[in-house]
Amino acid sequence: MNVSRILAAKPTNLVTIRPSNLIRDALAMLAQYDIGALVVTNDANELVGILSERDIVRRAVVVDDIMILNVGEVMTKNVVVGVPQDELMNVAHTMTERRFRHLPIVEGKRVLGIVSIGDVLKAQRDAYRGQIDTLETQVMADMD
Amino acid sequence: MSNVGTKENPLRVAIIGAGPTGFYTAEHLFKRKDLAVEIDMYDSLPTPFGLVRAGVAPDHQKIKSVTNLYTRIAQKPGYRFFGNVKFGKDITLEDLQDHYHQIVFCTGAQSDNYLNIPGADLEGHHPATEFVAWYNGHPDFRDRQFDLSQEKVAVIGVGNVAIDVARILSLSHDELAKTDIADYALEALSNSGVKEVYIIGRRGPVQAKFTTPEVKELGELEEADVFTLPEEMELDELSQKELESTADRGTARKVELLKSYADNKPTGKPKQLTLRFLVSPVEMYGDEQGRLTGMKLVKNELYATDAGTLRPAATDQFEELEAGLVFRSIGYRGVPLPGIPFNQSWGVIYNEEGRIIDPDTNKPIVGEYTAGWIKRGPSGVIGTNKPDALETVEKMMEDLKEGSYLHPSNPDAADALKMVEERQPDYFSFEDWEKLDEIEVARGEEQNRPRVKFTTVKEMMEAVGKQAAEPVV
Numbered sequence: 167m168n169v170s171r172i173l174a175a176k177p178t179n180l181v182t183i184r185p186s187n188l189i190r191d192a193l194a195m196l197a198q199y200d201i202g203a204l205v206v207t208n209d210a211n212e213l214v215g216i217l218s219e220r221d222i223v224r225r226a227v228v229v230d231d232i233m234i235l236n237v238g239e240v241m242t243k244n245v246v247v248g249v250p251q252d253e254l255m256n257v258a259h260t261m262t263e264r265r266f267r268h269l270p271i272v273e274g275k276r277v278l279g280i281v282s283i284g285d286v287l288k289a290q291r292d293a294y295r296g297q298i299d300t301l302e303t304q305v306m307a308d309m310d
Numbered sequence: 311m312s313n314v315g316t317k318e319n320p321l322r323v324a325i326i327g328a329g330p331t332g333f334y335t336a337e338h339l340f341k342r343k344d345l346a347v348e349i350d351m352y353d354s355l356p357t358p359f360g361l362v363r364a365g366v367a368p369d370h371q372k373i374k375s376v377t378n379l380y381t382r383i384a385q386k387p388g389y390r391f392f393g394n395v396k397f398g399k400d401i402t403l404e405d406l407q408d409h410y411h412q413i414v415f416c417t418g419a420q421s422d423n424y425l426n427i428p429g430a431d432l433e434g435h436h437p438a439t440e441f442v443a444w445y446n447g448h449p450d451f452r453d454r455q456f457d458l459s460q461e462k463v464a465v466i467g468v469g470n471v472a473i474d475v476a477r478i479l480s481l482s483h484d485e486l487a488k489t490d491i492a493d494y495a496l497e498a499l500s501n502s503g504v505k506e507v508y509i510i511g512r513r514g515p516v517q518a519k520f521t522t523p524e525v526k527e528l529g530e531l532e533e534a535d536v537f538t539l540p541e542e543m544e545l546d547e548l549s550q551k552e553l554e555s556t557a558d559r560g561t562a563r564k565v566e567l568l569k570s571y572a573d574n575k576p577t578g579k580p581k582q583l584t585l586r587f588l589v590s591p592v593e594m595y596g597d598e599q600g601r602l603t604g605m606k607l608v609k610n611e612l613y614a615t616d617a618g619t620l621r622p623a624a625t626d627q628f629e630e631l632e633a634g635l636v637f638r639s640i641g642y643r644g645v646p647l648p649g650i651p652f653n654q655s656w657g658v659i660y661n662e663e664g665r666i667i668d669p670d671t672n673k674p675i676v677g678e679y680t681a682g683w684i685k686r687g688p689s690g691v692i693g694t695n696k697p698d699a700l701e702t703v704e705k706m707m708e709d710l711k712e713g714s715y716l717h718p719s720n721p722d723a724a725d726a727l728k729m730v731e732e733r734q735p736d737y738f739s740f741e742d743w744e745k746l747d748e749i750e751v752a753r754g755e756e757q758n759r760p761r762v763k764f765t766t767v768k769e770m771m772e773a774v775g776k777q778a779a780e781p782v783v
Binding site for chain 2: 173176178
């Protein structure tokens with residue numbers, strides 16, 4: 167299974183922000199959409215970074231008024247990106263090993279969506295449940 | 311009037327598509343405590359069970375036994391089946407809105423991904439899905455023609471569909487005759503000229519999608535020797551690492567089996583089945599009559615994406631493979647339904663976790679839902695559609711609680727039946743199907759087969775004592 171299957175039933179979950187916006191705006195958006203990260207794009211809608219809750223927390227510890235900083239100053243610039251063909255198993259492994267929770271999925275420079283570790287876990291859970299269910303059906307058929 | 315979902319005023323749901331997802335959706339709805347629900351399940355075919363009947367390989371009867379569960383769901387009070395009723399032709403979205411509080415589309419992925427290379431339009435290149443539907447006796451595909459006089463056949467893709475097709479082409483008459491394969495396909499395949507079958511995978515053995523039992527089965531064919539190429543079984547560094555770090559025991563066993571096939575020697579069996587890896591077709595070529603004769607393959611190398619998936623990249627090394635018949639099996643794809651927003655990027659209904667979304671407003675369309683492959687795209691095994699359907703049913707229940715559902719002008723089960731009788735007098739009820747099922751199984755018993763299928767709608771109607779309607783002139 168590849169990550170495009172996660173994006174297929176989540177077309178509206180991509181929330182973007184510009185680097186020049188304030189962290190205050192970013193927090194409002196995180197709260198409004200109940201999400202953990204914003205994709206940061208430039209005027210051409212190309213990916214320039216990602217702003218996660220963790221980025222904000224890290225900076226809030228050392229800066230008195232984080233609210234007035236620009237998103238571009240706080241975001242992670244060196245973003246690991248995925249492609250629609252990336253497989254769930256590999257994505258889960260990479261996100262776990264490299265300890266990040268949001269993976270923007272891109273096609274060229276265009277951002278198609280974002281996959282969170284929660285999405286990955288849910289997809290894995292459903293895949294395993296499905297396999298168990300199918301195996302159980304076959305075991306039952308053997309018993310009949 | 312009392313609340314919708316109570317005994318006095320049951321929730322009325324239309325499910326479009328009687329495949330596994332349709333039944334799992336019904337099951338989750340029936341399981342809800344404190345919900346009175348009536349479900350009408352529509353299908354364009356007279357027979358239920360979707361790809362379990364028309365997709366799962368005929369020699370995999372154990373997988374098909376999941377229909378016992380679906381039959382138990384169909385026997386619940388409040389369930390009705392309306393087979394042979396086509397959405398968009400016999401009934402429209404407006405008809406459904408007029409009779410139901412909620413509508414769920416579970417129409418699956420009825421098309422396939424095209425292979426866009428020069429020569430792909432040559433005669434002799436087919437979607438594997440059509441061949442599968444043909445040998446499984448799907449009425450819409452029974453008249454398809456495949457030139458089985460060809461000696462060399464290639465199947466592009468390494469999913470379970472590809473391996474099913476390659477195996478079916480390699481089975482002996484005796485092996486096929488034990489299955490419920492369509493009679494005409496049994497005859498055609500028994501008399502086929504096929505001697506060499508190739509499975510073509512663009513990545514390596516570690517990344518192949520087919521499962522270990524399927525690979526094992528290939529080594530046990532009565533009339534075909536199975537081979538892999540030693541040089542393609544030597545894992546590159548990335549694949550080795552992937553196998554060690556992420557793959558499960560099943561994958562390790564699969565790779566072991568595939569490696570063991572590289573040591574196989576011909577034993578004199580009449581057919582040969584060869585699994586090829588790290589090659590992609592880049593061109594198909596044919597004779598002057600436009601008939602396919604072979605393919606040009608490029609050798610691939612693997613590279614890792616940022617997120618760690620191993621992908622193929624073409625090298626500058628090419629080879630040619632002779633084949634007069636080629637099946638592509640590189641993924642199913644959903645087909646848009648009239649009046650329902652479609653997400654072309656992913657080949658699915660435009661939806662958010664099962665709620666159909668209006669792409670202009672990004673807001674849910676009241677009362678319309680989707681589940682299964684037409685919701686998320688084709689992935690997983692049959693059972694994967696169960697949690698998928700649950701997600702959709704949970705959204706339906708949330709919306710019901712919020713009072714967000716359709717307000718049909720005819721919310722009565724009798725009215726819906728009347729509509730179906732008017733639009734498609736030749737509809738099949740679940741009782742009709744059970745009658746047909748019994749006859750198919752009885753016909754099978756005579757031949758020591760699980761069933762002998764009816765493969766035209768006319769035959770099906772006659773078998774259950776329905777008069778085929780005269781075509782309207």
